[in-house]
Amino acid sequence: MVVTGHFIDSDWVLQKRVLNFCNVPPPHTGVIIADALSKCFIDWGIENKVSSITVDNASYNDCKIGQLGSVIDVVREGIKYLNNSESRILEFAKIKKQLQLPSRKLILDCPTRWNSTYLMLDSGLEFKDVFPRYADIDPGFHYVPTDFEWMKVEEVCKFLGIFHEITDMISGSEYPTANIFLVELYRIKELLNEKALDPFEHIRAMVGSMSVKFDKYWGESNVLLSLGAILDPRYKMFLINHVFSVIYGEDAAPRFIAEIRDILYELYNEYVDCHVVSHSEQQQRQVVKRRQNESSTSSSKKQKMTAPAILTGKEKFHMHVSEIDRAPPEKSDLDVYLEESRYACDAKANLDVFGWWKGERLRFPILSRMAADILSVPVTTVASESTFSAGGRVIDDRRASMSVETVQMLLCGNDWIRSLHGLKNKSRESLDVAESITFEEVELPESFND
Structure with missing residues (x-):
């Protein structure tokens, strides 16, 4: 199990550190995993400083690609047949060259990963004219899709291509923050609504399962994603108003928008209370320190009765300003932030949202603290998965006898x-998607514990 910590440093830069890479013996029940996680927190002394936990969906990562059935089977089996022989690959490449097609390679998918299946179908579709020509020279090649099957493959690629674009945009970020998801996520819901009426039955079946999964995850994370979007100065409540009408429909959207707004203010008020308590404690410490200094001074000399000190104009003005500062403002940080217009920038430009809040922290002292906590919550397991990919390279058949502590020290x-x-590690785009490793796919050699 890998534990990755995310936090904002003193310069308002989002940081990530691997805190633990430990062996968790089976059975992998929730209690055992929670105990291992709790031990890690205690070892680091952060058990009372964790604001959120993002976990992998592990065994719930079931595959819906099977519903495409024969649409992908013939392409997959054909590519598998070609990849089993170097001579077949060379003959296939010769035909590609004759047809002046790109030198891109055929991709064999990992059946449990829809994105790799999409890449396989997309590569096969690009060379659909090569399949029948290769079959003419190899009697054993029985995997030539019909025109109708290629049409279905093309429809699937159009559909999954948008998902691939969105997930690649999100997963391609080394530290994806909560504010970047909602503006892309609603496109998925929009597409699912559209494809639910698709004339192809296999598309409708796949969309039905994906809609159930979307609703499940959206229901569990809608508050965090919504708050993250609101605290992005480019979006604020404007994005919520637009997106919720797509996700919930025009009639139901106002109710859910009002709920998010209420949660936003409720959470902000908690930060206000914490700020007041912290400010009071700081003042108390200053009073105690001043009294200690006065006591130390007076002990060295005999106290004398003196007339009340006459305040200077500067001191009287300071007292007046202090009274004003202690009075609650007419508008809160949050009110001012929401009422101001959105931060205008090019649609394709990447805004350093933490840099923006760093620059506004004096103007929004309470809201900026809240923004730092909300925006730093990792909404994907990209960071953890990259560590497991590294773990798969560290723990191999030639280095399977290393102790658990040694592996942990190497990875951390x-x-x-x-x-x-x-x-920086290699970007996800540079890694072959078929070779990527997730939590449930990591298998340690039997000799690892030896």
Whole structure:
């Protein structure tokens, strides 16, 4: 199990560190995993400083690609047949060259990953004219899709291509923050609504399952994603008003918008209360310190009765300003922020949202603190999955006898040293999607515990 911590440093830069990479013996029940996680928090002394936990969906990561059935089977089996022989690949490449097609390779998918299946179908579709020509020279090649099957493959690629674009945009970010999701997520719901009426039965069946999954995850994370979007100065409540009408419909949207707004103000008021308590404690410490200094001074000399001190104009003005500062403002940070117009920038420009809040922290002292906490919550397991990919390279058949502690030190040390020197791992785009490793797919060699 890998535990990755996300936090905002003193310069308002989002940081990520691998806190633990530990062996959790089976059975992998919720209680056992929670105990391992709790032990990690205690070891780091952060058990009372964790504001949120993002977990992998593990066994719930079931695959809906099977519903495409024969649409992908013939393409997959054909590519598998070709990849089993170097001579077949060479003959296939010769035909590609004759047809002046790109030198892109055929991709064999990982059946449990829809995005790799999309890439496989997309690569097969690009070379659909090569399949029948190769069949003419290889009697054993029985995997030539019909024109109707290629049409269905094309429809699937059009559908999944949008999902691939959105997920690639989100997962391609090394530290995806909560504010970037909602503006892309509603496009998925829009597409699902449209494709629910598709003339192809296999598309409608797939959309039905995907809609159930979308509604499940949206219901669990809608508050966080909504608050993250509101605290992005480019969106505020404007995006919520637009998106909710797509997700919930025009009639139901106002009720859900009002709920999010109420939650936003309720959470902000909690931050206000914490700020007041913190400010009072700071004042008390200053009073105690001043009295200690006065006591220390008076003990060295005999106190004398003196007339009341006459305040200067500067001191009287300072007292007046202090009274004004203690009075509650007519409008809160949140009111001012929401009433101001959105931050205008190019639609394709990437805004450093933490940099923006850093620049506004003096104007919005309470709201900026809340924004830092909300926006730093990781909404994907990209960071953890990249660590498991590294783990798969560290733990192989030649290094399977390393102790659990050694593996942990290698993985954690690599991550911390890279962060210290500003070194980045390879981007997800440069990794073959078929070779990526997730939590449930990692299998340690039997000799690992030896």
